[in-house]
Amino acid sequence: MPTVREILVDWLKANGYEGLSNPRQACGCEVDDLELCAAVGEECEAGHKVPCDPETCEADGDCPWHMVPGRKEADPPCRDCGKPLGANHACVADCGSKGKEAAGGD
Numbered sequence: 812m813p814t815v816r817e818i819l820v821d822w823l824k825a826n827g828y829e830g831l832s833n834p835r836q837a838c839g840c841e842v843d844d845l846e847l848c849a850a851v852g853e854e855c856e857a858g859h860k861v862p863c864d865p866e867t868c869e870a871d872g873d874c875p876w877h878m879v880p881g882r883k884e885a886d887p888p889c890r891d892c893g894k895p896l897g898a899n900h901a902c903v904a905d906c907g908s909k910g911k912e913a914a915g916g917d
Contacts, residue, residue, distance in 0.1 A: 816845060823857055832858030832878040837869050839878020856880040 813821070823830070823842045832839040833855045841860070858878045865872025 820845065826857070827859075827882045828857040829859045829883070830878050831855040832880045834880060841878070857882075859883040 820842055828842065830839055830841040831845065833852075835854050839858060839860075858880045859882055860876040861879050863870075863872055863874045863876055868874065868877070
């Protein structure tokens with residue numbers, strides 16, 4: 812039986828996220844480092860990394876990246892062919908997917 816952490820990691824990866832972000836506390840963690848974060852909770856959101864901007868960084872630019880809510884791409888990859896899903900996902904003939912339903916209806 813999978814653990815809650817394993818379910819969360821699998822879902823984040825399958826849906827194109829790189830980790831968790833908590834913008835209210837200005838923190839984030841990568842998907843493979845979730846066990847290092849003692850503050851994973853209800854305020855955390857699925858997110859992606861962006862390069863650190865020393866001009867706006869609360870840590871004075873002393874970090875390589877920040878985790879922000881949302882995906883890097885507008886749409887997650889198709890589970891069957893790997894192409895981004897979207898309103899015009901047309902690989903039903905190629906991989907059998909039926910648009911956004913293939914990624915859980917996001």
